[in-house]
Amino acid sequence: MIEYRNLRIAVLGGGSVGSQVADQLLRHGDELGSRIGAGLELVGVAVRDVDAPRDTEIPRELLTADAESLILGSDIVVELMGGIEPARTLILQALNSGADVVTANKALLATHGPELFEAAEQVGAQLYYEAAVGGAIPIIRPLRDSLAGDRVERILGIVNGTTNFILDRMDRHGESMEEALATATELGYAEADPTADIEGFDAAQKAALLASLAFHTRIPLDEVHREGITQVTLDDVRAARKAGYVVKLLAICERIVDAAASVDGVSARVYPALVPLDHPLAAVHGANNAIFVEAEAAGPLMFYGAGAGGIQTASAVLGDVVSAARRHVVGGPGVAESTNADLTVLPISAVTTRYQITLQVADEPGVLARIATLFSEHGVSLETIEQSIVASDAEQAGSAPAATLVIGTHEAREADLAATVAALTTSTVVHSVTGVLRVEGL
Amino acid sequence: MIEYRNLRIAVLGGGSVGSQVADQLLRHGDELGSRIGAGLELVGVAVRDVDAPRDTEIPRELLTADAESLILGSDIVVELMGGIEPARTLILQALNSGADVVTANKALLATHGPELFEAAEQVGAQLYYEAAVGGAIPIIRPLRDSLAGDRVERILGIVNGTTNFILDRMDRHGESMEEALATATELGYAEADPTADIEGFDAAQKAALLASLAFHTRIPLDEVHREGITQVTLDDVRAARKAGYVVKLLAICERIVDAAASVDGVSARVYPALVPLDHPLAAVHGANNAIFVEAEAAGPLMFYGAGAGGIQTASAVLGDVVSAARRHVVGGPGVAESTNADLTVLPISAVTTRYQITLQVADEPGVLARIATLFSEHGVSLETIEQSIVASDAEQAGSAPAATLVIGTHEAREADLAATVAALTTSTVVHSVTGVLRVEGL
Known part of the structure; x- marks a missing residue:
């Protein structure tokens, strides 16, 4: 019944995730395509230096340094370069050319999301970003679709693997903050410059994305209250456990209505917090992530899985590619991000x-x-x-x-x-x- | 940009879930509609007896005993009657009239799913069933969409709240099977006739649905190996804990490839099993449900939440209604269930x-x-x-x-x-x- 067509897919970025996505498309593209009713053709991978040595099976002729040309004529553009520029400009070019875009770029979405979503809506294209929060854990789709008829009241998320690993080492191995960070670096769970993780910047970006989605309200990144874990001491962690808690860095998105105090709005914040030992989040160990969602009708839900590794993130990206491909097959404009609730973003003092x-x-x-x-x-x-x-x-x-x-x-x-x-x-x-x-x- | 139109929604069934869905549509329909870009109009609720006393705010004039007339002219039909007939006939009528259908009817899907999905595909309508497994827990969408680019290897699901409640009472309160069942009945977690739950029939239906979706293969219900919990004794549960395990009734869907033994296919089965105490499923207490999914790239994921209560199931149903409404707004045919992998369904002996x-x-x-x-x-x-x-x-x-x-x-x-x-x-x-x-x- 469905006309079989070929969908042209461009991947921007040849790093860990980009290579994984390209490899999977080359290996499983036919199988995926047969399920969708369309061919999935990887037309190229844009990299900074086509001659750099790389550990991937991507054929040399698919590599290009010319991202702009690659975008032209692509049906689906997968942006995995990270950072603000040139990612922002390339995504806008892709959307304006009518392509659907898949990205894992939380920093870009948290700062320029409204501009990108508006560009997509203008041309009826769709911007997918399941991989931007929680690696392979499906959380964007559940919030946007599954809970669309419900009302989210609160989200408590362990959304940064590095800090969860560090706090878990302190709690379960008695390491100091410095020792745990050293362990994390040694095992590849922390980057050479861990600032974005341990100061909560990464978690704050994810909090902004989750809160915007959950409350249909634009949450600017600079209105997310942010505290990192650097002030947490081993004594804090020990005292917490003695009192029946474990310390977790949480991204918290909360709908707050207190008529008596004339407070009505949403709060997005990140800080280390004490979580009761019998709470499902307390059992999230190592670099794993989990997002605990409380909705009016659904009650408490939790989504658990590995944080952002290359292959896990690639799984989420490919899920989005398949969704975009299905949308191309069936036609119709994209679903606009809904931010019309336009609730007040509350300061931490509220x-x-x-x-x-x-x-x-x-x-x-x-x-x-x-x-x-x-x-x-x-x-x-x-x-x-x-x-x-x-x-x-x-x-x-x-x-x-x-x-x-x-x-x-x-x-x-x-x-x-x-x-x-x-x-x-x-x-x-x-x-x-x-x-x-x-x-x-x- | 989007033309505003009114979508007519019919609810079939005035029980707990049907009443909740109708109430929510009446209370929040405008808010949901404004996000979708379409009005959501509840045109009626089909019930067996319009004069029966009921605990709901549905206006009397929306009640009707004539489901067939209600379906005609509806854009979205929500089937919450349960059972095989007349649900099956009414769903087919709705699909053939071009309406999208939302259902929570796992028994019907597990036995007549192929017929219903085929009818939907024929007319380009869509059949949604997020509420059929795991109550409010989003699992259908993650499996169908988020993991569409990955390969599911195994699913271990606690998908029946009654049996999890009973086994948890035995484990944590030292009750015998009989005592725990009595407690479950008293607290409303078990029905007067608990056979469907404790003999694993309910879990087997869900296993068939999950396996079909995960492996793109039709899994007939009678090829799901099924053992209930009635043979589990308190001694078993105590011995299990002593050995570092907890007993859980699991729905297991597994891709099995063993070239040496010439085994290549999928297995769907339900039985009480020992789960290691440090496994995330071991911490699922009471009547809660959780679905643990292992995928090739994503690694282990877990989806956790309340089992099927009326209001939780209503949350999942409404999410599907919103998805159906969005699809009506943007147009285009539905996404067909993909069963083209057509893998061998393996017997338990393999x-x-x-x-x-x-x-x-x-x-x-x-x-x-x-x-x-x-x-x-x-x-x-x-x-x-x-x-x-x-x-x-x-x-x-x-x-x-x-x-x-x-x-x-x-x-x-x-x-x-x-x-x-x-x-x-x-x-x-x-x-x-x-x-x-x-x-x-x-």
Whole structure:
């Protein structure tokens, strides 16, 4: 019934993912094509230097340094170069020429997504990006399609493999942050410059994408609150486990409605948080990713799998290529990204959550009462206080005795907590505030 | 850009899911429609008796007993009656009238799927069934679309909430099978007649659907090997935990290629199996469902969420309604189910896995050697043997002393294992074979 045609596929980028995608198209293109009802023809792979040595089976004649010419006449363009330029310009050229585009470029989407989606909508083309979040884990399609008739309330995502690997090493192997990072680098889970991962930039880009999709609202990257894991110490991780938690770097997307406080909007944020040990996210070890979604009707859902390796990302990219090919076979314009809900993007100060605060305090009568009063004055109510006397260096040197307090709060407004912490740091009975971690997933 | 039109939606069935879907369409139809670019109009709900009392906000004038008339002129028909007839006839009528159909009817799809998909393809309509497996968990779309460019190797699914609840009660609360079933019934997790659940019929239907989709091959329901949980005892569950496993009823879909044994095909089967405690499926408690998918490039993935409750299933149904509506807005024929791989469906005897066998044996010298020899003669190699002397009733009554042997095997062919078990039951040193459970997920 369906007319058989040949779909021309261009791959931009000859790195790990690009090579995998090209290899798979060469090896399995016929099988995929027979299922779709169209031929899938790899017309070329654009690389920076066609003569560079490479570990791939892509025939030499498919390599080209001329990405622009390759795009012309392609039905599907797969962008796997990464970075903002020339990826942005090439994707716009591809869309404007009527090609569907598949990309894994989260940095580009998080910063220039609206421009790209608009260009696609203008010409009725489609921009696919399943591989941009969670490697091979299907999360974009479930959010966009499967949950389209539901209302997402919250997403808690472990979306960065490097930081999960590091925190997991600290938790399960007792390594310090520095040791765990060294292990991650040695095993290839961290890049030479790990800043994008450990400072939460990568997770923030993914949070922006997930929140935009879940809440049908454009979430600019610079409105995603971001804290990395560099401040997390082995002591934090140990204290967390003792209290029944594990520390995870979470990308959190949340619909917040609090009529009493005149708060109505969405929050996208990234920070290390305490997750209860019996929460499904607590069991996500190593460099794996998982996205926990709470929707009004569906209830809690979790999507789990390997983070972004070359071959896993290639799986997601190829799924998108097949979707694009099916769309070419059946015809019709693409589905526009829907951002018409246009909700307010809330600052971190509007967020409500629980906290665990670690303090070094003077070990003298009345301290607990003074600290409890200080919390209460700022509208933060306490749930647990655990005190342990420490034989600190100061004490051994003859200074006043000190104690460690670990305080768990009830739900509190971020702004109130910030004011509390500020007051704690200037209190005469507090030596130092050594840890402030939020608790999520309760 | 997109012309705004009204899409007429008919719901067949006024039970729990049907009422939820109708309620949601009435409450959120405008919001959904504005995202899609089309109005979503609920034109009616077909029920058996319009005058029956019902707990729903559906206006009386939308109720009708005349499903056939309701279907005529509808763009999208949502079938939530369950059972084979009249659901089958009504779905065929809807498809033949050009409507897209959304259904959660796994029993119908597992038995008459090919007929329905063919009818849809003939007229270019589409049949959606995300809600048929795993309640709200998106699994159909990920398998059909996200993994379309990958190769699924194996699926291990906890797809029946009732049996998972029962086995979890036995494991975590020490209840017997009977007690756990009573608890499930009391809490509404088991139906008055639990046969379809505890005998594995429900899971087998889902296994047939998942395997067909994953392997692009029609898997007839009667070629799905099926064993329920009624033979699982509390002793089995306790012995499993002691050995580092938990018992789960699994729907298993597997691509099996063993050139040496001339085996090349797919297996779909349902049975209670031992799952290692550190496997992600082992942490799926209560009535939750989870589908663990291993694909060539993507590696292991898991999709987790609530099993089929009314509101969860409604979420999946509405996601399909939105997909159908988007397709109506953009036009073009539907995507045909692809079954052109046409692989051989293998019998259970061709399956290879590990086993744990519990035996009551005579406690006398040479027994272990005789039993080990018996396994070896049938080509089954042993990995672990654990013996415990039991003060059995027989012994107390003055009979010969007995011991319990728990034997773990290496990978073995199902046919060889069956022959081994047959030989064990006739061996003079074996009093009885009290448990044979397969080990999966290693």
